[in-house]
Structures are given as C-alpha cells and as structure tokens.
Amino acid sequence: MIDLYYWPTPNGHKITLLLEEAGLPYAIKPVNIGRGEQFAPDFLAISPNNRMPAIVDQAPADGGAAVSVFESGAILQYLAEKTGLFLPHDLRGRYEVLQWLYWQVGGLGPMLGQNHHFNRYAPEKIPYAIDRYVNETRRLYGVLDKRLDGRAFIAGKDYTIADMAAYPWIVPHENQGMDLADFPHLKAWFEAIGERPATQRAYALGDEIKGRFDLTTDEEARKVLFGQGAKV
Template sequence: MPAPIRVHSWPTPNGHKVHILLEELGLPYEVVPVNIGAGEQFRPEFLAITPNHRIPAIEDPEGPEGRPLALFESGAILIYLCEKTGSSLLPAAGEARHLCLQWLMFQMGGVGPMFGQYNHFAAYAPEKIPYAITRYANEVQRLHRVLEKRLAQSAYLAGPDYTIADIATFPWVRNPDRRGIDLAHFPSVKRWHDAIAARAAVQRGVAVLADRQRQGPMSEEERENMFGATQFKAR
C-alpha cells in the first residue's frame, strides 16, 4: 500500500478538483484542512509548501525517484497525479492528450478566474459595483456558451472519454444558481454536468470537508483574510 498523499485543502472548487481525482484514482490520501476564512493559508508551515498561499497543495512522500514532493496549483497537481499513476484520465500521447490539456488550460485560465471574479463582486465585495457585476456575469454566460458548443459536439470536453479536463471544470459549473445560470438554457452542459455528478467518485470527492463549509453570511474576519489587505502583506 503506498503512503498516503497529504492534501492541504478546503471545500472550494479548486480543492474539489483534487479530491475528486484522488477518489477516481483510488489513491490513499490524508486531508489537512486549511481554513482560508480563518487565515490558516498564511501559517508558516503552509507557506513552506506553497509560497502562493492558495489551496490546494499536496505532499507526496513517494514522489519522483521515490523522493518526497510538495506541489501546488490544482492543474499541476492533476497532471502530476495522472502521470504518477499512468491514468488514462490524462491521455498518454497524441491528439487526445493535447485536447485534454487545452480544455484543462481553458478552465485554469478562463472558467476558474472569471467565475471567481463574478462570485466576488456579486456576493462578497463590500461595495456593489454594477459595472464589475455586469462584466463578469456576461463573461460567465459567454464561457457557458463555449462549453455548450463543445459539449454539443462531444460527450466530454476532450472527446469521447472523461478526463481531468472534466474533473477540473465540473466543480466550477456545479451549483449554477450561485452565478445566475439556469442549465436548462445549456442542455449539453446540463447533460455533461449530470453525468459527472452521478459518478460515485465525484460524489465522494465533493463530500470531502463538506462539514467545514461556511454557513450563513461571511464575517468581517473571513472577508479580510480572503479578500482584504491581509492577502497582500509581504511574507
């Protein structure tokens, strides 16, 4: 039995990407909660793993050549775990691999940042700025149209098979009402979403740390730790 991978995480879309993949791969892992609302991402022991003070990050005691490896950035972690295990969730070569990486980068550079900006300005910003809310709402709609066009042509983002491109994107498309999206207007996205949501490993992955999910309005301490000046202090 391989040594468990330590996953420093919190129940966010980026955290769930890694939880889901670990469940799909059947790898043993240990979750180390990093409460980002309480500012635990700024603790020295976490900064020693990721100087970017963002979740998720992993520590693999059995990394390349058997040496320990610490890794941050969710997309890099997904690629690493697939290459470590030889999983077909990242195709090994050829067009399928390039398409998978293309749609993974689409999520990393588009879906995640833009959905996140909408969430911030619409739900968390202390001042409601109509220009910002409209700008990011329009971008969220546009990105859903891109996904709809692709998924009307293909069962999954990278082709006929489920891959880490889907695993990375699903947690951001999940809970569409939070972004004012009705998936009935995007039937191919809904078909894809529902197929992924039905997977047992996905259900286990999104349940990780679910009991730690914040309930109710965000406190001022949480707002400061996640969005305030604390983010920008030199460390």
C-alpha cells in the same frame, strides 16, 4: 500516501474528484482559508502563493524524497501522470486534454471567481463589475456548451482531468446567475459527472469538512480573504 491541503472550494474539489476516482490513498489536511491558515509558514513552504490546494506526495514515482505541488492544474496533471489515468498518453489526446485544463485554470475559474466575488462578497454592489463578470460567465458557459455538443466529455468519450477541473466551477451555477437549461450539452455533461460515485464521495467529504469547521464569511474572514496587500 498523498497529503492534501484542502478546503471545500471549487479548486479544492478538483483534487478530491481525481483522488476518489483513482483510489489513491490520501490524508486531508484542512486549511481554513477564512481564518488565515494559508499564511502559516509550514503551509507557505509548500504553497508559496498562499493558496490551496496543495499536495505532498510521500511516495513519488522516482522513489526519491517527497514532492510538493501547488496550483490545482499542476496537481491534477501531476496525479494523472503518477497514476497513468485521466490523461491520454498519445500526443494528440494529451494536448486535447491539457489545452482545456489550461482554459479552465486561466479563464473559467478566474472569471467565475470574480462573478462570485462581486455578486456575493463585495462590500458594495458595483453594477458594471457584476454585469461584466456575469456576461463573461455566460460566454464561457457557451464555449463549454458548444464544445460538449456531440461529446460525452470535454476531450471526447473519456472522462479526464479537463472535466475534473471544470465541473466544480459549474456546481454553483445558480449563484453565478446561470440557468443550465440555456446550455443543454453542458447540462447533460454536468448531470452525468454528478452521478459518478467518486464525485458523490468527493462532495460528501467537502460536506463533512463544512460540518467540522466554521465557514462563516464574517468581517474577520473578509479581511483575510480579500484584504491581503502586497508584501515584500
């Protein structure tokens, strides 16, 4: 059994995409990041960067004690290796996937996250910041669109953790100021993944969580999400 510490954000969706595709049994442990649950000591013990998602694998492959993993890219790689799915076993195929996984966690996610912040959540509109991150979003969409020219998926013909990492960050493309019609190869890829039954189950689960909890980004939530200072 996998315990998944989760909230319905792009990084959270990455993990449910894989778990639903692989058919692994898992239990959702909601972490309401707008109400500060990511700072609870029990959660920090498995995710010291106070970010979700995180997992605890109660039955690791080596038969030993439970294994906890934080950071969405590391979780995707761990679960792919555990199941033998969505990550090629040959040297070249494996690194074809891993380099695009790391591209997402190091570039696509952070830059699009800043786009979301300055466009939707920042207390004041800063044109320079908005323009910078919208333009960088457009550049990254262009990189992905070019990569998908002639390919069904990011690493080639097979669906992998590279696709699972990138897809949730494209879902809110309208809020990022992007029109998928400008990126036809990306658009075809996006639509194909959206039609997968596992994708639909993963997003239905996210909708169910949204229905159970208060996701309002009020002043209290803003302070929790964006007001954290350094602590030593």
